[in-house]
Amino acid sequence: MSLGYRLVLWNKHKKTYDKIIVSGMLIYIVLFAVITLLFNSETSIETLIIRAFGSLAIIMLHIILAIGPLSRLNNHYLPILYNRRHLGVSMFIAAFIHGGFSSFQFHALGDTNPIYSIFTSNMEYHSLTNFPFQVLGFFALLILFTMASTSHDFFLENLTAKVWKRLHMLVYLAYALVILHVFLGAFQQETSLFTIGILSIGFITLASLHLITAFKEAKIDALSLAEKEGWLEVCTIDDIEEDRAKIFTVANERVAIFKYEGNLSAIHNVCKHQGGPLGEGKIIDGCITCPWHGYQYLPGNGQSPPPFTEKVATYELKLLGTTIYINPKASEEGTAIKPCKY
Ligand code: HEM
């Protein structure tokens, strides 16, 4: 794939996905306003906007962070993972409206620069209960902005998938900053108990999901056979479903062994796009299809079909009876290896 800027192609899936995001956001804002005004008709429009968009942003952030582990635990969640970036950009917009409005409301009406005012209007940095929590929100918003503005594939290709992925892992730092922003802010608001309760449930749910997924992945790693040289026994033919794969860790690398039309082929499990787990995808039209965004690779040589140029490493397999053995030494990316027939 070239390094030129390409327009985003809005296919039917993306349009439906975006419509769901936008209507979900609108419904939330309206419901939030109605419920708040029912319980407290004195609430000013400014407070309503700040709270509605702040809470919307943090709910969306939880959904975004839950999608990854959920889709690794259950394939049914994969459609939400597809185009998760659109959800990220929409979340940033909600956070920006909240942060921008708060900065305007509380920091821009005097003669001090609003950003300077966020850092200096409250200097109680040593206090837990009076900490200037807005500063934490500011840094979180900065990270979310960096991520939203580099979310297009243009940056992914130019920065390389590795750097892009690292940059986007900053979402966890943003999450930590937002959690502290809200916790410390809640101590200073009348809504504190409710906010702290809801946020704690969100945090515990996310932490549990990530722990369960890590445990599942560790089990795959445990299958890693200690030997570094020689052929390794991995599984039997019947252990793998037709047009699907099983993932093993071989010499510290994740490898996916695919079974299709009487053939077995092994490739490196990591997709060149954004590191998606190829072994969790399936063979569609003769190609291994990444479960995350649909990049495809030929099982026999690990290459994307023309005109695409992505390549992953391939591995030799052999069969003794119905038991599959793998040569742990990876071949060069894109090397053709004759499929193992059974
Ligand atoms: C420049 C950046 C930011 C500023 C100046 C800021 C400011 C504020 C202020 C003043 C409040 C208290 C509002 C009130 O309840 O009266 C607040 C609460 C909150 N903020 Fe931020 N914020 C920023 C960024 C963020 C970001 C990036 C997020 C989430 C992604 C966020 C999420 C929230 C949430 C969930 C609340 C609690 C809302 C509630 O009480 O119902 N904020 N923020």
Ligand code: FES
């Ligand atoms: S990670 Fe995006 S297609 Fe594989």
